[in-house]
Structure formats: C-alpha cells, structure tokens
Amino acid sequence: MNHPAHADFESMLRLALHPVDPPESLKTRVESTLVELTDAAVDELEAWEIGAMSDPRNWVRPVIAGAVGVSAGTALVVLRVRTERKKRAQASRNPLDLLGRTVRAAAGEARKIARRG
Amino acid sequence: MDPPDKSRLNADFSDLYRAHLRDVYSYAYYRVGNHHDAEDLTEQTFLQAYRHFERAQAESEGRPLRPWLIRIAHNLAANLYRDRSRRPQTPIDDTTDLRTMHTTEDLVEGRDELSRIIAAIKDLPEERREALIMRFALGMDNREIARAMGKTDGATKVLLHRAIKQLEGLVTAQ
Numbered sequence: 425m426n427h428p429a430h431a432d433f434e435s436m437l438r439l440a441l442h443p444v445d446p447p448e449s450l451k452t453r454v455e456s457t458l459v460e461l462t463d464a465a466v467d468e469l470e471a472w473e474i475g476a477m478s479d480p481r482n483w484v485r486p487v488i489a490g491a492v493g494v495s496a497g498t499a500l501v502v503l504r505v506r507t508e509r510k511k512r513a514q515a516s517r518n519p520l521d522l523l524g525r526t527v528r529a530a531a532g533e534a535r536k537i538a539r540r541g
Numbered sequence: 542m543d544p545p546d547k548s549r550l551n552a553d554f555s556d557l558y559r560a561h562l563r564d565v566y567s568y569a570y571y572r573v574g575n576h577h578d579a580e581d582l583t584e585q586t587f588l589q590a591y592r593h594f595e596r597a598q599a600e601s602e603g604r605p606l607r608p609w610l611i612r613i614a615h616n617l618a619a620n621l622y623r624d625r626s627r628r629p630q631t632p633i634d635d636t637t638d639l640r641t642m643h644t645t646e647d648l649v650e651g652r653d654e655l656s657r658i659i660a661a662i663k664d665l666p667e668e669r670r671e672a673l674i675m676r677f678a679l680g681m682d683n684r685e686i687a688r689a690m691g692k693t694d695g696a697t698k699v700l701l702h703r704a705i706k707q708l709e710g711l712v713t714a715q
Contacts, residue, residue: 433709434677440658441677446566450580454558454587461591 554594558587561610564679568611571674572618574663582621586614608688611675615689654712661711669704676701 565586569579590597590613597609662670668690675681675689687697 433712434705436654436658437673437705437708438677440655440662441571441674443563443567443678443680444570444579446562446583447576447580450566450583451562453580454562454584457584457588458558458591461588
C-alpha cells in the first residue's frame with residue numbers, strides 16, 4: 425500500500441494533469457480531413473479511369489477497378505500513391521511523364537492490395 | 542480482404558477516433574505545451590493512424606490500440622522538435638485551463654501545490670514526463686504505458702516510481 429503522503433501527492437498529480445478536451449474546431453477539422461481522403465480517393469480514381477480509356481496503357485483500368493471497388497480500398501490506394509507524389513514529381517520529365525508514373529504507381533498499389541485480399 | 546471487411550475497417554477506425562480523440566489531444570497538449578501545436582499533432586496522429594490502421598489492427602490480436610496511437614503521437618512530437626531544433630519553451634503554457642478546472646473550495650486550497658507540480662513537471666527528463674502524462678492525464682496502466690514506450694512492464698513500473706519520486710523532490714524543493 426502507498427504511503428498516505430505519497431498517495432496524496434499522486435492525487436494532486438492527477439488533478440494537475442487533468443485530461444484536456446479537444447476544441448470543437450479540431451473535431452470538425454480532423455473529421456473533415458478523413459472524409460476528404462475518401463472523397464478524394466473516389467474523384468482521383470474516376471479521373472484515372474477516364475484517362476486510362478484514351479491512353480494506350482488502359483490495361484491499368486481493370487486492375488484498379490477490380491481492386492478498389494469500395495471506398496476503404498480506394499482511400500488506401502490514394503493514400504499510398506499520394507505519399508510518393510513528391511518523389512514522382514521530382515523524377516518526372518513533364519506532366520505526361522508524371523501522369524504515367526502516377527498511373528503505374530496506382531496500379532502497383534492496387535495489385536498489392538488485391539493480392540492481400 | 543472482402544468489401545464488407547473493408548467497410549468494417551473504416552467503422553472500426555471511426556470508433557477508435559471517437560474513443561481516443563481526447564486521449565491523443567491530452568497527450569499532445571501536455572507534450573508540446575500549447576494548443577496550436579497540440580491540434581496539429583493530434584490531426585497528424587490520426588492521419589498517420591488511418592494509413593497504418595489495417596496492419597495495426599491485424600497485429601494487435603485484439604489488444605487495445607491506444608498505446609499504438611500514443612506511440613504515433615510520441616514519434617510525431619519527436620519529429621516536430623527535431624525539425625524545429627528546439628525543445629518547448631513552456632511545456633504547459635496555458636494555466637487558464639488549470640484555473641478554470643479547479644474552482645471548488647477544496648481545490649482552491651491546493652491550487653498553489655498544483656501550480657508547483659505543473660511547474661516542476663517541465664523540469665523532469667522527457668521520458669519520465671511522458672510516463673507521468675500517460676499515467677495521470679490519460680489513465681493508462683503500466684502495461685499500456687509499456688507498450689506505448691516500447692519497454693517492459695517492470696521497467697515501466699520503475700520509471701513511473703522514479704518519476705513520481707523525482708517530481709515530489711522538485712516540488713518540495715521549490
């Protein structure tokens with residue numbers, strides 16, 4: 425058993441380090457960001473699909489469509505692809521090259537998720 | 542993974558977020574010392590957690606994920622300080638919260654001591670300060686703290702004991 429003085433000190437410590445409620449604005453901010461991630465995933469994949477139809481590399485489309493048919497999957501792909509966006513931008517020679525790299529990265533991530541599924 | 546499982550993953554993450562937003566924010570606030578950075582740190586923690594949630598959930602084998610979340614916040618805070626090449630000037634900058642939290646007669650009597658405790662906490666070594674935040678602000682038990690800090694249960698018990706003793710000494714010496 426704790427010494428009474430020691431227990432008192434712990435009680436004071438518990439009062440001093442009280443839990444801090446997050447501001448409402450933070451809750452809204454975090455929730456909006458998480459929702460945006462999912463929405464952005466859907467938008468980007470739709471854009472990729474349209475692009476793939478007029479692109480010779482349209483073999484990518486069925487892979488993506490098959491692997492990312494639901495929002496959680498799409499969000500995961502986009503999150504991973506976005507993480508590497510800066511590296512691809514630095515490595516690409518022009519916007520078309522960047523687009524190609526992005527599509528290839530998305531297809532790669534989609535395949536990884538599909539294999540794990 | 543089947544689509545229903547992915548939907549469940551999102552729902553589980555939503556539950557995790559709702560259950561531990563206050564924990565992460567409290568940890569961030571006491572760790573970085575101001576509300577502005579605490580908000581950024583909290584947001585980044587949940588974004589990072591979302592990215593790795595699937596794997597973390599699979600590897601947790603049913604254990605609570607709060608230590609994992611706090612460990613993410615800890616790593617991000619460490620990066621924040623490394624990037625800024627500085628330590629927080631005032632680990633707890635807003636004593637308004639403290640004053641407004643303790644307005645009953647009992648607490649008024651102890652307000653001086655609370656202020657001295659708050660002041661002394663910033664003089665503790667980082668690891669001891671963190672352990673105290675997890676125990677007293679978040680109410681984590683030894684096992685959870687051990688997981689969050691990557692230590693054994695025994696080492697965590699010793700760490701907490703020493704942190705409390707050192708803090709008592711600092712408060713007494715003031």
